[in-house]
Amino acid sequence: MSVWLALSPLLAMVATGLVAMLVDVLVRSPASDADTRGDLAIITTVGLFASAALALGLWGSGPSVALPESLGGVVAVDRFGLFFAATIGLGGGLSALIAGGYLAEHGIERGEYYPLIAFSCAGAALMAMATDLLVLFVGLETMSLAVYCLAGFRRGSRKSLEGALKYFLLGSFAAAFLLFGIALLYVLAASTRIAEISEALRGAAGSSPIAVLALVLLLTGLGFKISAVPFHMWTPDAYEGAPTPVTAFMSVVVKAAAFAALLRVLLVAFGGTALGASVGWPQIVAFFAVASMSVGNLVAIWQKNVKRMLAYSSIAHAGYVLVGVLAAWKGAPEGRAGVLFYLLSYTVMNIGAFACVAYFGRRDAEAVHTSDFAGVARQHPAAALALATFMVALTGMPPTAGFFAKLYVFRSAIDAGLWPLVVVAVLNSAVSAYYYLNLVVTMYMRSPEPGAPVAQPMRSGAIATAIVICALLVLHLGIWPSRLLSMALEAGW
Amino acid sequence: MITLGHYLVLSVAIFTVGTIGFVVRRNLLVVLMSIELQLNAVNLALVAANRFHPASHAGQVTAFFIIAIAAAEAAVGLAIVVSFFRLRHTVRTDEADRMRH
Numbered sequence: 001m002s003v004w005l006a007l008s009p010l011l012a013m014v015a016t017g018l019v020a021m022l023v024d025v026l027v028r029s030p031a032s033d034a035d036t037r038g039d040l041a042i043i044t045t046v047g048l049f050a051s052a053a054l055a056l057g058l059w060g061s062g063p064s065v066a067l068p069e070s071l072g073g074v075v076a077v078d079r080f081g082l083f084f085a086a087t088i089g090l091g092g093g094l095s096a097l098i099a100g101g102y103l104a105e106h107g108i109e110r111g112e113y114y115p116l117i118a119f120s121c122a123g124a125a126l127m128a129m130a131t132d133l134l135v136l137f138v139g140l141e142t143m144s145l146a147v148y149c150l151a152g153f154r155r156g157s158r159k160s161l162e163g164a165l166k167y168f169l170l171g172s173f174a175a176a177f178l179l180f181g182i183a184l185l186y187v188l189a190a191s192t193r194i195a196e197i198s199e200a201l202r203g204a205a206g207s208s209p210i211a212v213l214a215l216v217l218l219l220t221g222l223g224f225k226i227s228a229v230p231f232h233m234w235t236p237d238a239y240e241g242a243p244t245p246v247t248a249f250m251s252v253v254v255k256a257a258a259f260a261a262l263l264r265v266l267l268v269a270f271g272g273t274a275l276g277a278s279v280g281w282p283q284i285v286a287f288f289a290v291a292s293m294s295v296g297n298l299v300a301i302w303q304k305n306v307k308r309m310l311a312y313s314s315i316a317h318a319g320y321v322l323v324g325v326l327a328a329w330k331g332a333p334e335g336r337a338g339v340l341f342y343l344l345s346y347t348v349m350n351i352g353a354f355a356c357v358a359y360f361g362r363r364d365a366e367a368v369h370t371s372d373f374a375g376v377a378r379q380h381p382a383a384a385l386a387l388a389t390f391m392v393a394l395t396g397m398p399p400t401a402g403f404f405a406k407l408y409v410f411r412s413a414i415d416a417g418l419w420p421l422v423v424v425a426v427l428n429s430a431v432s433a434y435y436y437l438n439l440v441v442t443m444y445m446r447s448p449e450p451g452a453p454v455a456q457p458m459r460s461g462a463i464a465t466a467i468v469i470c471a472l473l474v475l476h477l478g479i480w481p482s483r484l485l486s487m488a489l490e491a492g493w
Numbered sequence: 494m495i496t497l498g499h500y501l502v503l504s505v506a507i508f509t510v511g512t513i514g515f516v517v518r519r520n521l522l523v524v525l526m527s528i529e530l531q532l533n534a535v536n537l538a539l540v541a542a543n544r545f546h547p548a549s550h551a552g553q554v555t556a557f558f559i560i561a562i563a564a565a566e567a568a569v570g571l572a573i574v575v576s577f578f579r580l581r582h583t584v585r586t587d588e589a590d591r592m593r594h
Binding site: 134137138141145148149152155156158159161162163164165166168169172173175176179180182183184186187190191192210236237240241 | 528
């Protein structure tokens with residue numbers, strides 16, 4: 001198979017970015033012409049969905065597509081990478097679709113938004129396919145630099161800029177740690193290839209202090225990107241400040257790519273080494289998992305701002321996924337499949353939740369507090385029903401994607417003998433029901449205070465389409481999960 | 494005789510200075526410089542290690558990529574700092590407290 005075809009999911013994302021950039025410069029007329037601007041959102045969405053479709057199209061060509069020698073083994077088009085490329089393309093396309101309605105409504109419709117989303121997706125997919133730590137890092141930076149810009153997209157807003165500033169500073173700080181970890185692994189292995197590092201770490205070098213330091217640095221760097229506690233400080237501010245479609249993008253695409261990198265680094269490079277045995281990264285990751293679930297859920301209860309609540313909830317979800325990473329470490333193929341299925345489910349349900357929040361935000365009347373949603377179910381039953389579905393899915397109740405996602409991760413963790421973690425995770429899910437369902441109760445059973453602001457939905461076909469797609473996928477994954485689960489089981493490296 | 498260990502100790506020392514600078518200083522420009530210091534410590538480690546692993550040039554190539562990425566990062570970072578300065582007329586990190594409840 002030609003190299004162009006093998007890398008087509010990645011190339012389609014880059015091409016989407018380039019086309020969106022050219023259309024913005026050549027076709028669109030300046031400022032006044034607001035109607036043409038929806039085009040860019042549609043181009044980007046179609047392009048990113050197409051790259052997801054290309055990734056699924058390559059699925060049939062075997063567990064791993066052979067690449068020519070000239071690429072030197074720095075990327076692998078395996079089913080693991082393709083699954084993530086499809087998830088990333090789906091998430092990126094949906095957030096571009098939300099942006100199509102959101103940016104116009106809030107008067108920040110500028111063309112650079114869409115190329116940045118597409119390039120960021122390309123970086124994320126590169127990260128998921130990388131089998132060389134240098135390429136992984138280049139992918140991470142391609143993804144992150146675009147998201148730093150997107151987080152500060154509302155240049156006139158203090159919150160947006162402060163969120164972008166904190167995200168940028170802590171993100172670059174974490175990237176430096178990740179890099180130092182890569183450099184130390186190079187010192188040990190004389191290579192940046194993950195396979196060769198794994199070989200070197202299986203020898204005597206695997207228990208040297210340099211290897212320990214490298215592991216800690218890598219976990220710090222990737223822990224920031226998945227926003228695991230104790231590296232979560234930037235998350236609430238960046239999520240609250242960023243425009244809602246960007247928050248949706250950050251919470252799913254960036255997180256999925258970081259988890260892909262984490263899985264490859266921990267399970268391939270450190271798998272079967274002294275540091276991947278009974279004493280090593282599994283203990284650290286278990287600590288991250290428990291801390292992320294507990295802190296995320298307990299703090300989310302007190303949040304009055306919906307975006308901040310979803311930010312803490314995304315920290316908690318990172319904790320649940322880390323339980324799956326540990327199950328995968330125990331060698332169960334179901335463990336890794338559970339992680340992939342969870343990230344796909346989280347992509348559709350979380351983007352759906354943010355799409356609803358964006359939908360309920362007219363210009364200068366954005367619904368930010370839970371109380372703004374009081375009684376909206378009576379005036380806007382369809383949108384309220386969608387938001388309620390996503391909240392139920394995030395809680396992990398049937399018949400939604402969230403239920404099976406949690407079920408598979410927890411069951412594979414029990415099979416791997418990690419039941420203390422599962423007990424913590426189930427207790428945390430019960431806690432999370434309080435704040436997710438609180439929003440549902442507010443929408444359906446509370447009446448707005450007299451004179452209090454009530455959420456006003458905007459009229460946007462783009463956002464409505466995104467909500468419908470997400471809702472259908474959430475229900476599909478919650479009722480007929482078997483096909484995607486078997487794909488996740490096939491997704492090896 | 495200067496060994497790889499010497500280079501690594503120096504690299505860790507520079508990286509630590511950068512880390513402390515990032516944590517302690519409140520001026521955004523100094524914080525950006527601290528990040529650059531960290532990245533250059535990484536470059537030093539990579540290039541020195543390549544000297545002792547002469548079979549390939551992977552370390553030096555990685556250092557080149559890091560230099561390019563650091564430039565891109567500085568461009569984005571300074572753009573965010575300039576936007577922040579326009580709104581707040583300050584480059585101090587402790588002034589970015591709008592969302593602290």
